[in-house]
Amino acid sequence: MATLSGEAWRVDPEMAAAAPAAALPHVAIRPARGWTGLNLGELWQYRELLLFLIWRDIKVRYKQTALGAAWAILQPVFSMVVFSLFFGRLAKVPSDGIPYPVFAYCALLPWQLFAHALAESSNSVVANERLITKVYFPRLVIPIAGVLAGLVDFAIAFSVLIFLMLRYGIVPTWTIATLPLFVLLAILTALAVGLWLSALNVQYRDVRYTVGFLTQIWLFLSPVAYPSSLVPERWRPLYGLNPMAGVVEGFRWALVGKTPAPGAMLAVSVAVVLLLLVGGLFYFRRMENSFADVI
Amino acid sequence: MSDLAIRCEGVAKQYRIGQRESYRSLRDTVTHGVTAPFRRVRAALQGGNGRPANGTPTIWALEDISFEVRQGEVLGIIGRNGAGKSTLLKILSRITWPTRGSADIYGRVGSLLEVGTGFHPELTGRENVYLNGAILGMRKSEIARKFDEIVAFSEVEKFIDTPVKHFSSGMYVRLAFSVAAHLNAHVLLVDEVLAVGDARFWSKCMNKVRSLNQQGVTILLVTHSMWQVQTACRRAICLEHGKIRYDGKPTDAIGYYEGLLKTTDGQEDPVLASAPDQAGMASAGAESIVDFRVQPLGEWSPEGKPLSDSGMRIAFAAKLQPRSEVKLLIRVTSPTGLPYFSALSDPVHADSNGSIHCESCIQKLMLMPGQYLLFAALCSVEDSRNMLTAESIPFEVEGPGCTNEALFWNQVDWKIRDAMETGGRA
Numbered sequence: 001m002a003t004l005s006g007e008a009w010r011v012d013p014e015m016a017a018a019a020p021a022a023a024l025p026h027v028a029i030r031p032a033r034g035w036t037g038l039n040l041g042e043l044w045q046y047r048e049l050l051l052f053l054i055w056r057d058i059k060v061r062y063k064q065t066a067l068g069a070a071w072a073i074l075q076p077v078f079s080m081v082v083f084s085l086f087f088g089r090l091a092k093v094p095s096d097g098i099p100y101p102v103f104a105y106c107a108l109l110p111w112q113l114f115a116h117a118l119a120e121s122s123n124s125v126v127a128n129e130r131l132i133t134k135v136y137f138p139r140l141v142i143p144i145a146g147v148l149a150g151l152v153d154f155a156i157a158f159s160v161l162i163f164l165m166l167r168y169g170i171v172p173t174w175t176i177a178t179l180p181l182f183v184l185l186a187i188l189t190a191l192a193v194g195l196w197l198s199a200l201n202v203q204y205r206d207v208r209y210t211v212g213f214l215t216q217i218w219l220f221l222s223p224v225a226y227p228s229s230l231v232p233e234r235w236r237p238l239y240g241l242n243p244m245a246g247v248v249e250g251f252r253w254a255l256v257g258k259t260p261a262p263g264a265m266l267a268v269s270v271a272v273v274l275l276l277l278v279g280g281l282f283y284f285r286r287m288e289n290s291f292a293d294v295i
Numbered sequence: 296m297s298d299l300a301i302r303c304e305g306v307a308k309q310y311r312i313g314q315r316e317s318y319r320s321l322r323d324t325v326t327h328g329v330t331a332p333f334r335r336v337r338a339a340l341q342g343g344n345g346r347p348a349n350g351t352p353t354i355w356a357l358e359d360i361s362f363e364v365r366q367g368e369v370l371g372i373i374g375r376n377g378a379g380k381s382t383l384l385k386i387l388s389r390i391t392w393p394t395r396g397s398a399d400i401y402g403r404v405g406s407l408l409e410v411g412t413g414f415h416p417e418l419t420g421r422e423n424v425y426l427n428g429a430i431l432g433m434r435k436s437e438i439a440r441k442f443d444e445i446v447a448f449s450e451v452e453k454f455i456d457t458p459v460k461h462f463s464s465g466m467y468v469r470l471a472f473s474v475a476a477h478l479n480a481h482v483l484l485v486d487e488v489l490a491v492g493d494a495r496f497w498s499k500c501m502n503k504v505r506s507l508n509q510q511g512v513t514i515l516l517v518t519h520s521m522w523q524v525q526t527a528c529r530r531a532i533c534l535e536h537g538k539i540r541y542d543g544k545p546t547d548a549i550g551y552y553e554g555l556l557k558t559t560d561g562q563e564d565p566v567l568a569s570a571p572d573q574a575g576m577a578s579a580g581a582e583s584i585v586d587f588r589v590q591p592l593g594e595w596s597p598e599g600k601p602l603s604d605s606g607m608r609i610a611f612a613a614k615l616q617p618r619s620e621v622k623l624l625i626r627v628t629s630p631t632g633l634p635y636f637s638a639l640s641d642p643v644h645a646d647s648n649g650s651i652h653c654e655s656c657i658q659k660l661m662l663m664p665g666q667y668l669l670f671a672a673l674c675s676v677e678d679s680r681n682m683l684t685a686e687s688i689p690f691e692v693e694g695p696g697c698t699n700e701a702l703f704w705n706q707v708d709w710k711i712r713d714a715m716e717t718g719g720r721a
Contacts, residue, residue: 024401024402024403024481025401025402025403026399026400026401027389027399027400027401027404028397028398028399029386029387029389029392029393029397029398029399029400030392030393030397031392031393031394031395031396031397032392048429048434048435049429049430049432052425052426052429052430052435056415056418056422056426059417059418059422060415060417060418063417064417130409130412130413131412131413131430132390133385133390133408134390134408134409134412135388135390135406135408135412135413135430135431136388136389136390136404136406137430137432289392292385292390292391293310293391
């Protein structure tokens with residue numbers, strides 16, 4: 001004897017008592033008018049989504065690759081080897097008294113962090129088109145997640161540096177305590193530029209072709225393969241207009257502690273990053289109104 | 296008004312034609328920018344207002360949309376392709392912004408414009424439930440609490456730790472719908488996503504929507520399925536060319552929509568069948584169908600499924616206003632809602648407790664083997680197309696053959712003389 005019956009639904013206690021209208025959240029939808037506030041409070045409400053997106057990017061990054069997370073080590077290590085051979089050995093580029101491999105690797109670490117974060121974040125909005133056209137959430141979550149997901153690769157690559165420093169017998173000084181600040185500066189630099197590029201990328205896909213080229217040029221404009229001491233003293237604050245100059249020299253100073261502290265240059269770099277970042281945040285917020293229509 | 300869930304006032308949305316299809320290249324913008332002053336001067340000389348006289352062509356996807364939805368209402372939105380249904384839902388979901396007008400929503404908004412938004416093929420079912428939940432606005436703790444329920448609803452327990460790229464498309468949408476269905480929203484905006492899975496799951500989804508509504512959730516449903524509008528909605532809006540053309544009873548909105556389908560673009564719109572009327576919704580939500588069950592009549596298969604020549608005994612109880620009068624409807628449809636047959640009772644009255652007990656028998660199903668939905672509904676006495684409430688049960692008819700071969704089964708007695716049996720004497 002068979003009896004089919006309709007599904008019985010458990011009533012969710014939270015929903016069962018309909019809250020009075022006064023207690024309900026109110027969503028006001030108004031036409032978008034130019035510049036708007038950053039609404040960082042809402043961003044904070046969506047912090048779990050941010051963590052989930054970062055977690056997704058990390059989880060998915062090396063799926064279906066043969067070498068997996070080894071990629072995070074291979075890229076900076078090979079760059080370091082090539083740099084040491086051609087710039088260190090053959091071209092005899094000075095390295096401020098630090099063994100050239102350590103000199104180069106100290107710079108390649110923040111550089112790779114920056115370059116990957118920039119590539120990820122500037123492509124992030126377009127890559128998450130489906131989310132943007134189907135679900136509401138603060139759009140800023142997307143480029144921020146793109147930037148932060150690169151930190152895991154950075155941590156993996158960092159382990160090689162410890163090995164290198166042991167190999168060359170370099171003992172870090174107290175300055176290593178300042179390293180997190182320089183990591184933060186590298187992240188913020190990538191985010192500042194990434195915000196502009198990701199918003200521009202929605203309307204102008206030219207950005208896609210620009211980023212690779214830009215990173216390449218930027219590498220040579222930054223003291224990765226050479227020390228900033230090659231730049232005349234009085235021009236150094238100007239050199240700091242490239243925020244990565246401050247980041248890279250800051251890394252060397254924090255890790256090895258032999259080079260002089262990048263004072264004026266660093267100050268200029270920080271100022272530039274903050275300007276770019278605040279401008280980028282507002283620009284992104286202004287452009288995000290049209291993302292779903294244009295993407 | 297305290298029981299207001301959604302209010303739209305003069306909402307309009309303008310699109311630049313072509314804007315949605317392609318993105319501009321920087322070069323175009325640069326050349327555009329360089330020539331802009333000249334165009335502006337020319338326009339000014341021609342007496343324009345400074346904007347280019349023949350500027351970018353634009354269309355109004357929505358014009359002057361105003362309506363209110365009360366809490367606990369289920370509003371259907373119908374209209375032809377391009378009528379502006381999805382644009383309206385996108386504005387209410389805050390995915391895009393209106394060009395003019397304003398909208399207010401009271402309560403936590405859940406929007407389901409697509410099933411499985413943000414699902415990543417490389418992640419497992421479990422991981423995707425968490426990711427998708429977070430994207431839809433659930434907290435991690437909330438997802439964890441509902442996780443077992445979500446998985447049980449989706450019926451993919453066995454594969455929950457398999458990457459979803461190995462899922463069948465049915466399993467994929469089932470899991471995705473389950474996450475969405477457990478969203479704790481006060482206002483749910485749904486776009487065509489209910490057309491998922493097989494017959495049984497479809498029925499389960501529809502029942503879930505109804506049960507959410509019974510819990511007080513306000514639902515806005517964009518759909519092309521008139522059956523869905525009839526069974527799930529209390530009120531429907533018909534959009535055409537970005538304007539509300541009809542707002543009122545689902546049956547009348549459907550009538551208006553069907554009139555639209557007969558006209559082609561450019562022709563005059565059909566005359567309104569009747570003025571917008573909301574009086575019919577006074578008793579909204581008061582009716583329900585409970586204890587809906589099906590029992591065998593005649594011979595069923597050992598697995599407990601009916602055969603083509605089996606009968607079916609259908610029993611249900613209805614709850615409604617005491618002493619009110621309704622007609623009862625039994626209907627068998629395809630999984631997608633195509634009706635095969637219906638039977639409508641004479642008008643009956645509820646007792647003083649507001650209940651009606653009904654038992655009905657179908658002597659022979661006469662259906663080909665396959666999947667079906669059985670609906671029981673309460674209909675208004677004045678117009679039996681106006682359904683007050685409906686409930687469905689999926690069932691399967693067993694036997695050789697399938698629905699692809701024919702719609703109906705019938706008993707045929709063959710009288711043929713077989714040449715082999717008669718020994719070929721002829």
